[in-house]
Amino acid sequence: xxxxxxxxxxxxxxxxxxxxxxxxxxxxxxxxxxxxxxxxxxxxxxxxxxxxxxxxxxxxxxxxxxxxxxxxxxxxxxxxxxxxxxxxxxxxxxxxxxxxxxxxxxxxxxxxxxxxxxxxxxxxxxxxxxxxxxxxxxxxxxxxxxxxxxxxxxxxxxxxxxxxxxxxxxxxxxxxxxxxxxxxxxxxxxxxxxxxxxxxxxxxxxxxxxxxxxxxxxxxxxxxxxxxxxxxxxxxxxxxxxxxxxxxxxxxxxxxxxxxxxxxxxxxxxxxxxxxxxxxxxxxxxxxxxxxxxxxxxxxxxxxxxxxxxxxxxxxxxxxxxxxxxxxxxxxxxxxxxxxxxxxxxxxxxxxxxxxxxxxxxxxxxxxxxxxxxxxxxxxxxxxxxxxxxxxxxxxxxxxxxxxxxxxxxxxxxxxxxxxxxxxxxxxxxxxxxxxxxxxxxxxxxxxxxxxxxxxxxxxxxxxxxxxxxxxxxxxxxxxxxxxxxxxxxxxxxxxxxxxxxxxxxxxxxxxxxxxxxxxxxxxxxxxxxxxxxxxxxxxxxxxxxxxxxxxxxxxxxxxxxxxxxxxxxxxxxxxxxxxxxxxxxxxxxxxxxxxxxxxxxxxxxxxxxxxxxxxxxxxxxxxxxxxxxxxxxxxxxxxxxxxxxxxxxxxxx
Amino acid sequence: xxxxxxxxxxxxxxxxxxxxxxxxxxxxxxxxxxxxxxxxxxxxxxxxxxxxxxxxxxxxxxxxxxxxxxxxxxxxxxxxxxxxxxxxxxxxxxxxxxxxxxxxxxxxxxxxxxxxxxxxxxxxxxxxxxxxxxxxxxxxxxxxxxxxxxxxxxxxxx
Amino acid sequence: xxxxxxxxxxxxxxxxxxxxxxxxxxxxxxxxxxxxxxxxxxxxxxxxxxxxxxxxxxxxxxxxxxxxxxxxxxxxxxxxxxxxxxxxxxxxxxxxxxxxxxxxxxxxxxxxxxxxxxxxxxxxxxxxxxxxxxxxxxxxxxxxxxxxxxxxxxxxxxxxxxxxxxxxxxxxxxxxxxxxxxxx
Numbered sequence: 001x002x003x004x005x006x007x008x009x010x011x012x013x014x015x016x017x018x019x020x021x022x023x024x025x026x027x028x029x030x031x032x033x034x035x036x037x038x039x040x041x042x043x044x045x046x047x048x049x050x051x052x053x054x055x056x057x058x059x060x061x062x063x064x065x066x067x068x069x070x071x072x073x074x075x076x077x078x079x080x081x082x083x084x085x086x087x088x089x090x091x092x093x094x095x096x097x098x099x100x101x102x103x104x105x106x107x108x109x110x111x112x113x114x115x116x117x118x119x120x121x122x123x124x125x126x127x128x129x130x131x132x133x134x135x136x137x138x139x140x141x142x143x144x145x146x147x148x149x150x151x152x153x154x155x156x157x158x159x160x161x162x163x164x165x166x167x168x169x170x171x172x173x174x175x176x177x178x179x180x181x182x183x184x185x186x187x188x189x190x191x192x193x194x195x196x197x198x199x200x201x202x203x204x205x206x207x208x209x210x211x212x213x214x215x216x217x218x219x220x221x222x223x224x225x226x227x228x229x230x231x232x233x234x235x236x237x238x239x240x241x242x243x244x245x246x247x248x249x250x251x252x253x254x255x256x257x258x259x260x261x262x263x264x265x266x267x268x269x270x271x272x273x274x275x276x277x278x279x280x281x282x283x284x285x286x287x288x289x290x291x292x293x294x295x296x297x298x299x300x301x302x303x304x305x306x307x308x309x310x311x312x313x314x315x316x317x318x319x320x321x322x323x324x325x326x327x328x329x330x331x332x333x334x335x336x337x338x339x340x341x342x343x344x345x346x347x348x349x350x351x352x353x354x355x356x357x358x359x360x361x362x363x364x365x366x367x368x369x370x371x372x373x374x375x376x377x378x379x380x381x382x383x384x385x386x387x388x389x390x391x392x393x394x395x396x397x398x399x400x401x402x403x404x405x406x407x408x409x410x411x412x413x414x415x416x417x418x419x420x421x422x423x424x425x426x427x428x429x430x431x432x433x434x435x436x437x438x439x440x441x442x443x444x445x446x447x448x449x450x451x452x453x454x455x456x457x458x459x460x461x462x463x464x465x466x467x468x469x470x471x472x473x474x475x476x477x478x479x480x481x482x483x484x485x486x487x488x489x490x491x492x493x494x495x496x497x498x499x500x501x502x503x504x505x506x507x508x509x510x511x512x513x514x515x516x517x518x519x520x521x522x523x524x525x526x527x528x529x530x531x532x533x534x535x536x537x538x539x540x541x542x543x544x545x546x547x548x549x550x551x552x553x554x555x556x557x558x559x560x561x562x563x564x565x566x567x568x569x570x571x572x573x574x575x576x577x578x579x580x581x582x583x584x585x586x587x588x589x590x591x592x593x594x595x596x597x598x599x600x601x602x603x604x605x606x607x608x609x610x611x612x613x614x615x616x617x618x619x620x621x622x623x624x625x626x627x628x629x630x631x632x633x634x635x636x637x638x639x640x641x642x643x644x645x646x647x648x649x650x651x652x653x654x
Numbered sequence: 655x656x657x658x659x660x661x662x663x664x665x666x667x668x669x670x671x672x673x674x675x676x677x678x679x680x681x682x683x684x685x686x687x688x689x690x691x692x693x694x695x696x697x698x699x700x701x702x703x704x705x706x707x708x709x710x711x712x713x714x715x716x717x718x719x720x721x722x723x724x725x726x727x728x729x730x731x732x733x734x735x736x737x738x739x740x741x742x743x744x745x746x747x748x749x750x751x752x753x754x755x756x757x758x759x760x761x762x763x764x765x766x767x768x769x770x771x772x773x774x775x776x777x778x779x780x781x782x783x784x785x786x787x788x789x790x791x792x793x794x795x796x797x798x799x800x801x802x803x804x805x806x807x808x809x810x811x812x
Numbered sequence: 813x814x815x816x817x818x819x820x821x822x823x824x825x826x827x828x829x830x831x832x833x834x835x836x837x838x839x840x841x842x843x844x845x846x847x848x849x850x851x852x853x854x855x856x857x858x859x860x861x862x863x864x865x866x867x868x869x870x871x872x873x874x875x876x877x878x879x880x881x882x883x884x885x886x887x888x889x890x891x892x893x894x895x896x897x898x899x900x901x902x903x904x905x906x907x908x909x910x911x912x913x914x915x916x917x918x919x920x921x922x923x924x925x926x927x928x929x930x931x932x933x934x935x936x937x938x939x940x941x942x943x944x945x946x947x948x949x950x951x952x953x954x955x956x957x958x959x960x961x962x963x964x965x966x967x968x969x970x971x972x973x974x975x976x977x978x979x980x981x982x983x984x985x986x987x988x989x990x991x992x993x994x995x996x
Contacts, residue, residue: 343779384752385753386709512679
């Protein structure tokens with residue numbers, strides 16, 4: 001019964017999406033007030049029905065309803081409740097439902113927090129969101145219905161053991177919030193083009209939404225990488241897998257978009273470019289959906305491939321992206337901005353940032369789809385992997401980091417080389433000296449890449465510090481806008497991230513070793529002693545659990561790596577034992593038993609790996625600060641006040 | 655895992671998500687640190703052909719184990735990295751390499767990013783020059799005019 | 813030219829779309845074999861039924877033959893076995909089996925049960941010969957001509973259904989074999 005309610009709710013949501021798309025868009029274009037007013041209630045109803053649908057599927061999982069195909073495929077009676085909840089988005093159909101639900105959440109948020117924006121604009125935005133919603137709901141209902149019934153099964157199959165983890169519970173919702181969130185600046189851009197009015201106000205409305213979507217995307221991606229790191233047992237945190245790239249490309253473009261929006265708002269420049277970036281950001285998140293779900297690429301975590309789904313998404317891509325780019329082609333000329341700035345100016349620096357980020361995106365896209373290109377030309381399959389991406393990523397992001405530091409000290413419109421140089425001189429000297437000295441004195445051996453990484457980190461921190469001082473010269477601490485702090489934090493996050501990546505990739509050491517209880521091995525100055533191994537049994541698995549004591553001088557810690565066999569599948573799973581630290585991680589994974597009580601054990605010493613995620617957390621914090629800048633809140637409260645005043649006036653005259 | 659390869663369609667009915675197997679762990683010993691380095695680099699950059707996009711270091715599939723063993727044996731015999739790579743390519747083709755070789759069919763892959771960069775800089779340079787030459791008639795949008803615009807907008811629409 | 817610049821994204825996207833559409837029809841997992849067109853790697857190995865006797869790839873010089881990689885644990889081998897048998901019995905195709913990573917007892921029992929179309933089966937318990945031939949899954953088949961050159965690699969089971977991979981269909985392979993047979 002409950003699944004049928006979910007099914008009906010989903011169909012109704014599709015109906016409402018049609019209404020949400022048609023009436024507001026048509027109303028805005030034709031100037032029919034009552035049609036325009038449909039937008040907000042439609043968005044609210046849409047969310048209501050999506051929540052009913054989503055809740056129904058969740059209920060089916062909690063209720064062990066194995067007559068629902070999706071439930072029977074992705075859970076079983078022994079699966080702990082928490083994983084039965086996260087199993088809702090553990091497979092293709094459910095994750096699509098999550099996508100559509102989150103889209104409804106964003107639409108609702110727009111209808112709620114857009115009081116300061118003219119109704120016609122809001123109607124257009126919600127209309128575009130409705131169009132996207134139609135596509136995803138139709139896709140779900142026609143090709144990937146999560147509520148499909150089958151004869152009642154005695155028990156379900158299982159959720160992939162790898163997914164039975166906290167990481168899965170939080171990673172997809174966060175990631176999707178980011179992915180889908182990019183639809184909002186996209187909708188704003190389309191709405192603005194439809195209305196023919198791309199002004200600073202439009203950029204100002206888009207900015208907080210872009211920041212928040214970016215913030216979720218940042219958190220989502222880093223959760224995924226953290227999860228891969230502790231769960232997969234190969235000590236890596238990024239593999240440049242198509243799925244990873246599919247999330248990284250929208251992130252890169254969203255980052256460019258945030259910067260470009262700043263210029264459009266402050267200086268009225270780059271309008272056409274900003275619109276294009278808004279379209280690209282969301283297009284790449286749709287493209288990611290296609291790459292992951294259509295089976296055109298082999299990926300570590302691709303969904304079951306199905307060509308009919310692929311054709312459907314491709315058609316959808318053609319409509320949404322093709323439609324918006326066609327609109328851009330038609331309107332592009334009229335939204336050109338003529339604002340002058342010098343070759344050396346804040347504008348140029350931000351343009352450089354944009355260009356480099358877009359080139360990185362192109363590189364990632366090229367590497368990701370090159371196997372398809374290669375095959376399409378009849379040259380057979382090809383692999384493009386980490387060595388390729390790593391190489392170009394470094395080549396392209398080093399100038400980005402240097403420009404980042406200098407750019408935040410440049411003046412708008414026009415600046416001079418002498419002026420810039422006088423500002424960065426100290427930072428330049430400190431970063432070169434610190435990079436070389438820290439590598440030579442603190443690291444096991446001197447390498448150029450480590451010096452470069454540390455140097456760049458220091459450079460970013462110093463220039464950001466300088467920018468803060470410049471702000472303090474002009475105004476009091478409390479009157480520095482939050483937007484500025486957002487920028488400062490995000491940039492410092494980049495510094496931590498850069499240092500973390502460099503040091504962990506240069507100085508990580510790993511050893512695969514045979515250890516019997518009582519034996520020990522020394523790695524990176526730490527003594528790893530294999531004390532014992534026990535058998536363990538969990539709710540739906542059994543396995544072995546090792547006890548390894550790690551000591552160095554005063555320091556001592558005990559790790560418990562596990563090897564599990566889940567009852568539902570024959571694949572053994574490893575649970576690594578990790579001691580996380582500010583300057584290094586110690587990582588132990590169990591391999592196979594080698595007889596005589598000995599085990600194959602993998603040991604890792606990973607310096608500064610936490611700085612990678614620390615950096616992303618600081619970046620996300622920056623995004624939060626920027627999104628909650630008083631200006632946006634002021635904008636909202638002023639609108640509220642005006643509305644109230646208007647109501648009073650109306651009341652008085654009546 | 656290799657045994658399961660052609661049973662995949664069946665397996666897929668059961669497993670919607672296909673996720674990786676775990677890192678295989680062997681306790682190989684090497685004569686020199688250089689050999690160990692080469693071995694690790696090889697296993698990181700060679701693809702496990704039967705897996706869903708994993709290197710042979712990161713997979714415990716049977717074929718990955720076999721290829722690791724072959725790589726190890728050759729490294730231990732003193733073969734260079736290039737020689738082992740050639741050995742692999744002779745049998746499995748370029749597909750086995752995560753670092754595609756530079757040749758006619760991969761030229762665009764390797765030159766593309768630099769080409770984009772070049773084009774981007776040319777465009778950037780030209781924009782910078784034309785923008786400077788324009789007279790600065792349009793002033794930066796200040797708070798006040800923005801506010802006015804917004805006001806007018808709202809009046810018009812309500 | 814100036815107005816072109818706003819259409820450019822649309823054009824690039826259209827090209828990408830066409831590419832992705834083409835990509836949908838491709839199999840991203842199939843590994844093209846570099847051995848096609850090259851001499852079949854030489855090997856000498858004990859035969860399954862008479863382990864004391866060795867088989868060499870060079871024994872087949874002057875003949876068109878198929879090296880069919882199979883194993884008793886391989887599920888899809890069972891599916892193609894009937895077709896391999898038909899090719900051998902009805903069309904007189906010479907098929908040598910490469911018994912890949914198998915237990916001899918299991919392998920013999922399997923042939924007992926499903927029939928033995930092979931001229932002989934060669935044992936490859938560790939998969940070493942398999943690696944020489946670039947085998948990455950079972951079943952696979954190599955079609956080798958009179959000069960000992962690998963002319964085609966069949967990846968996955970041979971089929972006789974129009975819904976499956978056309979390049980693996982029995983009719984297609986028989987036609988190809990008779991073409992090779994006609995070569996001098």
